[in-house]
Amino acid sequence: MIPVAARSTASAGAPFVATTIERRDLGPKDVLIDIAYAGICHSDIHTARGEWGHTLFPLTPGHEIAGVVSAVGSEVTKLAVGDRAGVGCMVDSCRECEPCLAGEEQYCVKGNIGTYNAIGKDGRPTEGGYSEKIVVDEDFALKIPEGISLDVAAPLLCAGITLYSPLHRWGAGPGKKVAIVGLGGLGHMGVKIAKAMGAEVSVLSQSLKKQEDGLRLGADAYYATGDEGTFETLAGTFDLIVSTVSATVDMGAYLGLLKLDGALVNVGAPEEPLAVPAFALIGGRRSLAGSMIGGIRETQEMLDFCAEHGIGAEVEVISADRIDEAYDRVVASDVRYRFVIDASTIAG
Ligand SMILES: [Zn+2]
Ligand SMILES: [Zn+2]
Numbered sequence: 001m002i003p004v005a006a007r008s009t010a011s012a013g014a015p016f017v018a019t020t021i022e023r024r025d026l027g028p029k030d031v032l033i034d035i036a037y038a039g040i041c042h043s044d045i046h047t048a049r050g051e052w053g054h055t056l057f058p059l060t061p062g063h064e065i066a067g068v069v070s071a072v073g074s075e076v077t078k079l080a081v082g083d084r085a086g087v088g089c090m091v092d093s094c095r096e097c098e099p100c101l102a103g104e105e106q107y108c109v110k111g112n113i114g115t116y117n118a119i120g121k122d123g124r125p126t127e128g129g130y131s132e133k134i135v136v137d138e139d140f141a142l143k144i145p146e147g148i149s150l151d152v153a154a155p156l157l158c159a160g161i162t163l164y165s166p167l168h169r170w171g172a173g174p175g176k177k178v179a180i181v182g183l184g185g186l187g188h189m190g191v192k193i194a195k196a197m198g199a200e201v202s203v204l205s206q207s208l209k210k211q212e213d214g215l216r217l218g219a220d221a222y223y224a225t226g227d228e229g230t231f232e233t234l235a236g237t238f239d240l241i242v243s244t245v246s247a248t249v250d251m252g253a254y255l256g257l258l259k260l261d262g263a264l265v266n267v268g269a270p271e272e273p274l275a276v277p278a279f280a281l282i283g284g285r286r287s288l289a290g291s292m293i294g295g296i297r298e299t300q301e302m303l304d305f306c307a308e309h310g311i312g313a314e315v316e317v318i319s320a321d322r323i324d325e326a327y328d329r330v331v332a333s334d335v336r337y338r339f340v341i342d343a344s345t346i347a348g
Pocket of ligand 2: 096108109
């Protein structure tokens, strides 16, 4: 076993403390990554606070991981020592089911193996990126291209792919009008990526508080959903709406913003069921869909796309002592737009 400094929480809502976890010895297909940065995703917070109801404590979260390969197993071909590498939300899957064989491991019918808070194939709980090193099968490691620095690359591994996948799948591009609902960790990536794909991008946010940011990040227009008039003005406007909000919204109102054959794709996860008025779908042959991260192949494609277009996340780099404070600020939407932990501060 390889002892590794990490930050973990002992129970729901307990503060993060410095600790040591054990990574498995390298198997033939494993790579050891020295972590440089780990992003803080809202999912980390839900899990650490026990809000999703199935947390394995003690928990070391983190699934937006960027670093450098420091050792490789004997059969590794995809990465070499010194390569910049990342790990996202999954570290394994069954590899045999239809989604896995199609490269859509996130939809593995047996459930993908999460980077943390899951049981790995070795029977041990998986532990995430709030740590100095991680061991991962090369098939679930990503190459981080030159041209994106590691701090702004880390959040691409969850927030980036979560937006890239639906934008790509539903055809965001030249001539398409795309709206991103919510300008947070996910939404700000959506704006940058949709713009780089060539779409005309609007942000739909509760207020105009972040309008200046939204336009700077590449949005062509910015609208307040708190203003009733917005839904009248924009009726029938968009080809695609990607909603990143986890609050329950008026589905009929948002569906009404779609053109004929438009799609509303949810990547946020509201706790309550969404009430969908059927006529909002029927009139305009509209679709309502969901999307969850992306497969490994698509995640690599996203990283290459982001490097080519000079896209990284907007980050605030913090030391590991500030994780608890960062969590409170994320919950209060007080971050522009992603906290990233400097892994050199993890040992404390
Ligand atoms: Zn995430
Ligand atoms: Zn599978």
